[in-house]
Amino acid sequence: MGKISSTVACVALLGTVGAQAQDAGQVNIICSVQAEWCNMMQTVFAKSTGIKVNMSLKGSGEALAQLIAEKANPKTDLWFGGTGDPHLQAAEQGLSLEYKSPALPQLHGWAQQQAAQSKYRTVGIYSGPLGFGYNPELLAKKRLAVPKTWADLLKPEFKGEIQVANPASSGTAYTMVATLVQLMGEDKAFDYMKALHKNISQYTRSGTGPIKAVARGETTVSISFVHDGPGEKMQGFPVETVTPAEGTGAEIGSMSIIKGSRNLEAAKKFYEWALTAQAQQFGAASKQFQLPSNKATPIDPRVPDFKKIKFIDYDYAKYGASVERRRLIAKWEKDVNSLPR
16 A cells, blocks of 8 residues: 555656656657556656657557557657567668667676667667466366466366457467477477467457456466466465466567657656666566566566576567568468367
8 A cells, every 4th residue: 555655646746847857858658567557657757857758659569550640750768667679670761769878887787788689779678587477276176287388288177268459459368479499499489379279268459468357366377478467466366377387488568769859858867866776676666577687676586586497599670570570460460270179
């Protein structure tokens, strides 16, 4: 409750910085993380700098579409959060600005690598592993074992018990497709997804949909980012998470300054602030448990322990490229999603 009331206090204080904010300028931000996290970032930055923050909340796919649409006349200064693939595509399409932060040495290697791969047009702000969510009450009731491997999800007893998002609309689900292709090789990965299709009850539009369905007892298992589990559990829902033993991928949530930004100095100020250990604590404060990119950020105990997870060597540059992403999603639609269940 303390966290929520402090957010309310921040919102209340926002009114008092209005006059000051006009003098300090403004910044237009697209935010692709959870609403409470966006709101905390908006209020605290405005209060501490006097810069007015105009923030719109959009999923990463929708955000990229908007940036493409307004390329000739950008109305956005900065894009915060969301899976890294669309940020890499924005970089590749010349939508984001090259900017090398002096804070880069303070960040984990994977965050610096994201910056280097994009020619410093984006940077990693958090990371979260892909795995399975499951409802222990439903598993017990149906006498099913906890799935611990990708292979386990193909067992006939899981028919109709699994949800995952649609990779055409969800960064989470695209991370799954790219992970399986890198783990198994493309042919075997698509054979796997065809077999898995028989056990899927629904492909949701959003990446968090399946784990919310698990938490509410609407499905037994989800393929999800495992950092989405603890927030559901905190609300009293029966949900646990596990990462597959064969290996898994992870998202790198990213941040980009938009090329042609009309409020560039304010955008750079927000960018630098968002990379500080202080600002990176707002994720956990808003019940989001990704691993922050600044090495000095205190780690909430509910953040997945990366040392205990087997990760593949995920090629973010290759699988974040527009052409490869389009090709894999089109192949999934044709070879997997078109099959009867």
